Amino acid sequence: MTSNWLDVALTQLGKTYPSSGAFVAFVMNESSIRADGQTGEWSTALLDLVYDVYELNSVENTRPGDLLFWGIPEQPYSVAIYVGGGHFVSVDENSKRVKMQTLNQNWYPSFTGTVL
Known part of the structure; x- marks a missing residue:
């Protein structure tokens, strides 16, 4: 599952984003990965990101490149990109x-989303 969106995510380390959704949307759009939603573009809205993943899974089935979500599918409050080995890349809530x-x-x- 590892692909260039992990590389793009890692090049963003230390950069500032207004939200975790903005970071994930930038990475996915920059990597030319089509969202599963209607437009094919990844939204910065967390709920849209839930709808744009290919499939929702439990955290135990997470693979590198999957999106990690906090909250419930109908009301997520944070998102990150799983790198592997128990590590993920995301926007720090305090420093942005x-x-x-x-x-x-x-x-x-709380749950994960498969990108491809």
């Missing part, structure tokens, strides 16, 4: 900078 982060019990996603 893209950071490599580690999954932990205090900040564990």
Whole structure:
């Protein structure tokens, strides 16, 4: 599942984005990966991102390149890109900078979305 969108995500480390949705939408659109939704473009809105993934899965079935979501499918509040090995890339809520982060019990996603 690893593809160039992981490379694009990693080049964004340290850059500032207004939200986690804006970061993920930028990465996916820059990588020319078509969203599963109607327009083919990835939206910055978290709910749209849920609808744009190919398939929703449990966190246990996450593969590198999948999107991690926090919240419920009808009301997500954060999104990240899973890198593998328990690490993900996302916008830090406080600094608004893209950071490599580690999954932990205090900040564990609720579900994942398969991109391809």
